[in-house]
Amino acid sequence: MQLDDLYQEVILDHYRHPRCSGELAEGEALVDEENPLCGDHLKLAAHIAGDKLTGVKIQCQGCAICTASASMMAEAVNDLPLADIRKKSAAFLAVLRGERAASEEELGDLVALRGVAEFPLRVKCATMPWHALEAALKRLTP
Amino acid sequence: MQLDDLYQEVILDHYRHPRCSGELAEGEALVDEENPLCGDHLKLAAHIAGDKLTGVKIQCQGCAICTASASMMAEAVNDLPLADIRKKSAAFLAVLRGERAASEEELGDLVALRGVAEFPLRVKCATMPWHALEAALKRLTP
């Protein structure tokens, strides 16, 4: 496993230019997650329109992996039906846990993050945004 | 160091036939010492007549070393001037701690116990009666 596989160009691009990103005002965020081990910190806002999640906005302070994962996630789930989001989330987490191989068809751009599975101590960096998303969905669809 | 040196005939004799020994009634004992590690248990009674300790009586439940040490001590200090007892006690404890060689002149029969110094875990067995004596003297001469 080479480090260049971990820090691929697409990941660095998302790290430098996070999508759906911006300052979240007090009370705007649905969740406020912190990875106490590294100090990664993520807030997430979104709402539901019909059967879709929309208006996904993320404020992330983290390492390249975490920030890129959050950005790619936001792009991938915005305006997506909830059912599809849940499927994608489960697939992504399974890949990161090393439980199955990544499929580009299923994950799209997110496959770029599969290499993280080889670095156990960094897995949390990549999965943290998705756990935040799950928490947000729980609040939106109690 | 041979075990026969530890369990000398004189020690076994005191173990089997402890001197100055007997049941002590409630309230009669000046001290009631226990070695919690082995369960050795010793009560001691005595009083002062003039400058001497007298009426030394001991009830001891312990191993051969402890019982013999108590018996030999009782014999050695009964009717002895307090100043001599203090000297003897200091000498005995120093020998047992391995701080100096035993002198028969100073210790009399008690020299038989010097071998205990070679068995660090048994030193307490031999010194416990003397610590009890010191505690008793403190109570008698506050």
Add this chain to the structure above:
Amino acid sequence: MSFEPLKLRADFPALGRVFDDGRRLVYLDNAATTQKPRDVLKATRRYYEESAGNVHRAVHRLAAEATGLYEEARQKIAAFIGAPSPKQIVFTHGATEGINLVAHGWARKFLNAGDELLVTEMEHHSNLIPWQQAARAKGATLRLVPVLADGTLDREAFRRLLTPRVKLLAVTHASNVLGTINPIAELIREAHAAGARVLVDGAQSVPHLPLNVAALDADFLVFSGHKMLGPTGIGVLYAKPELLDAMDPLLTGGEMISRVWDDHATWAEPPQKFEAGTPHIAGAIGLGAAVDYLAKLGHDALRQHELALTAYALEKLGAVPDLKIFGRAPERLGVVSFALEGVHPHDVAQFLDRDGLAIRAGHMCAQPLLRRLGVPAVSRASFYLYNDRDDVDRLAAALLAVRKFFHAT
């Protein structure tokens, strides 16, 4: 599988020891602490010589490897005792600390004045004093289930004492003095039926008996690594997830937190919540290797071996004149406590030591039990996988010699 203690002995460097007088060491103090096989020493050495990083903290390879080994040990131990999840395995100092974690973090939080705690008369001090303290702190009452003359629990009394006021039964799975194996599954069932939680002190049982904590439905289980081939300074507290969630941590500081502010902090999830400070990484890894060794051996085969050896020992020691054996429970460990008439247990142990035999003498950290047995001290021989009939023969012969020395002269 036939069990070959002599072959196994070769795995234990310390058991190759020969004293100055040419006698080999016969180690019969296994209830106090056991010897360590090469595999365990190798596992801890490998950590120190290759992967000596701290855990859960850094991204460098040494830390990653250390974390991997540490968490792998947790998984092995979970599997060994049948814990549903490694998250239920809290690493501690040993059984004593595990009991204290529950006595502070659970009992002091959930006990109320008037509640009762139930222990037995055969508990080790470590499973008695923490409950004395918790009872006193909360105005609760501590009661002791009596032990019968044969060394078994008084089940009638147990049922009488098991009122709805009892919030916790803290009981040893097996006695370190009498060898008695308590009917733990039944005790747990009855306690649960009465609404009480159960803490099982597995310090003496986990090393020797097949045990599945989920099948037993134990609420808490504690044990020590050093009594089961593992390193010193490491042990385990197992508990049901909802109890670990509800319990307060006893020790606070690094590694057990989620977020920290100037005036307060939040806790990490279990088991980290209970593992404040840098853990005993090498100890956990070594305990994982010990569990591997025991699992390979097979708990049933080990049990058969110890049963046969214990029967043989009871027979041989029974033939030593003036020797009184304490405890005659039908279900028992390879732990035999005894007293030789007219010879103090300490003197017995001293003579046996001369003959190369390591046994224990004293109150066995069970003063209340010894008070009931009417003795201030006993001698104890305790067996493990590397002991055999020859060891028992030497024990019996040495006891006869001691007796001769003290009775003859």
Add this chain to the structure above:
Amino acid sequence: MSFEPLKLRADFPALGRVFDDGRRLVYLDNAATTQKPRDVLKATRRYYEESAGNVHRAVHRLAAEATGLYEEARQKIAAFIGAPSPKQIVFTHGATEGINLVAHGWARKFLNAGDELLVTEMEHHSNLIPWQQAARAKGATLRLVPVLADGTLDREAFRRLLTPRVKLLAVTHASNVLGTINPIAELIREAHAAGARVLVDGAQSVPHLPLNVAALDADFLVFSGHKMLGPTGIGVLYAKPELLDAMDPLLTGGEMISRVWDDHATWAEPPQKFEAGTPHIAGAIGLGAAVDYLAKLGHDALRQHELALTAYALEKLGAVPDLKIFGRAPERLGVVSFALEGVHPHDVAQFLDRDGLAIRAGHMCAQPLLRRLGVPAVSRASFYLYNDRDDVDRLAAALLAVRKFFHAT
């Protein structure tokens, strides 16, 4: 004596490690945990392979030897820190447990509502959260002495905060983030003059600095073995005799008792009173060997080496563009925390790991301090006796490479 890190390195098996790509390990995470010299591994192995008995319990030779080695380690450690008596050395898990023993056994016993506890903004979580908890339990108030921009304590504020209400000052001797060495002797003197007791967190200082606890007149001192060449799972609480006498034990059970009845018990004398359960015998023996190693090296020589290396590192790292160093105290340890503009500390550590360098990244168990520094995480390199200029050169070169990777593309 000239100091030869390269020669010393040969004493540490783990430092001989070469990764798959042919690069040797450069270990710069010493503030988290240090590597272990062969002497330490040998001492613990000798215990396990020859004298693996339990301590303070039996009369057989293995137990006698184990007890002798264990108590000898206590004496060595007492001498190493200038403790008047080995009876003042309590073996613990580590610094964290030591602090908790005082926060429970002393603070909870002697604090009253309205009393104050003083810590600093640069404390490790382990020297902060136990006091938060004690303050809350007793209705006391916890105050933090601010840290100035250069990484030193605000002495003005300290004096203002040091009112007669302060019962305890708990302060780190040296910061694990900033490297700052606090003027501990003066702090103790001023605190004593104000009527407060002082606990010194020596986790970072005892491994690196000459220290005499009696001369300092510290009331309590804690430290961890694994940060000073010793095994994991062992540490020390030193305290003045009258404090150990007055304190309550936190953990109760076997080994720490005098007499035990059904409903209560009395305690043994210190230090046993605080060492419930079977201790980490191998750990204590290993820590004794570590202390021997450090004493042979000489604390002053070690300090000179680390001072020179740190000056070199500050110079080299100062030359890396976009690199910010946290902490510029004049008196400092070989601990350098930094941030590379635009690159998260985790990513820095990941790239350095590829180059064979082990550094730490994260909040360093000091969230309150990092909040003041205005960063969620930092990277940290920390040196010890086996590091040399070559290690620093590799660190600087690797940082330049990381910067290039992230800034160029």
